[in-house]
Amino acid sequence: MTADFISVNIEDARWDDLNIEALAQSACMATLAHLDIPCEYFEISLLACDDARITDLNAEFREKPTATNVLSWPAQERSRPEKHPLPPTYDPKGMPEELGDIAISFDTCQIEAQAAGKPAKDHVTHLLIHGVLHLLGYDHISDQDAAIMEALEVEVLGKLGICDPYRG
Numbered sequence: 001m002t003a004d005f006i007s008v009n010i011e012d013a014r015w016d017d018l019n020i021e022a023l024a025q026s027a028c029m030a031t032l033a034h035l036d037i038p039c040e041y042f043e044i045s046l047l048a049c050d051d052a053r054i055t056d057l058n059a060e061f062r063e064k065p066t067a068t069n070v071l072s073w074p075a076q077e078r079s080r081p082e083k084h085p086l087p088p089t090y091d092p093k094g095m096p097e098e099l100g101d102i103a104i105s106f107d108t109c110q111i112e113a114q115a116a117g118k119p120a121k122d123h124v125t126h127l128l129i130h131g132v133l134h135l136l137g138y139d140h141i142s143d144q145d146a147a148i149m150e151a152l153e154v155e156v157l158g159k160l161g162i163c164d165p166y167r168g
Contacts, residue, residue, distance in 0.1 A: 005029070102128065
C-alpha cells in the first residue's frame with residue numbers, strides 16, 4: 001500500500017467533513033484487494049466537487065447537462081479483471097499505471113444519502129467502489145453485467161462493514 005495510490009483534488013470544502021481522502025483510500029484499496037489486485041499496480045485521481053462542476057463534466061463527456069453522483073474515466077479500455085487481472089504493460093520494477101479518474105459530487109451524494117436514510121459516508125464509499133469498478137472495465141449496460149457489478153459492490157461494502165445498498 002502506498003500513500004499516493006490515490007490523489008484527491010478537493011474543489012468543495014464540504015468534503016472535508018466526510019474525510020474524503022480516507023474514504024477514497026479505503027474504498028479503492030478494498031475494491032482492488034477484493035479482486036486480488038495490489039494497489040501499487042495503479043494510481044487513481046479523484047475530484048471531489050459539487051453539482052455545478054459535475055454537471056459541466058457530465059455535459060462535456062457524456063452530453064448529459066445534469067448533475068450526477070459519480071463519473072469515471074478509465075485511462076484505457078479494459079476487460080473485467082477476472083479476464084486480465086494485471087495491466088498488460090505492468091512492470092513490477094516500474095512506476096504504477098494510471099487506472100483513471102473519478103469525479104464525485106457532494107450535493108448529489110448528500111441528497112441521495114438523505115433520501116435513502118443512509119449515512120453519507122456509506123453512500124460515498126459505495127459510489128467510490130462503483131467508480132473503481134468502472135475504471136477496471138466493469139459496467140452495468142446489460143442486466144447480467146449489472147448483476148455482476150452490484151454483487152461485487154455488495155461484497156466489498158460488506159468487508160468494510162457497510163450494509164447492502166440495494167436492499168432497504
